[in-house]
Amino acid sequence: MRSAYRGLRAATGVFVLATVAATLAFGVDWTLDHRFAILGASVGWGASVAVRDRRNTP
Secondary structure: OHHHHHHHHHHHHHHHHHHHHHHHHHOHHHHHHOHHHHHHHHHHHHHHHHHHHHHHOO
16 A cells, blocks of 8 residues: 555656646646646656555565
8 A cells, every 4th residue: 555655646746746847838728738648647657656666665
């Protein structure tokens, strides 16, 4: 369960940071149009963190 929690926390952090960065760089309209792509990338990052943590946990 610990690895799932870390993955979820990583996905949430990446989503927030990516949304803020995209809003500052491209504007609100672009960010809202591409919110699902940003969410998908964040979930992928979180999954990679969870898998990596699961492999390294004894």
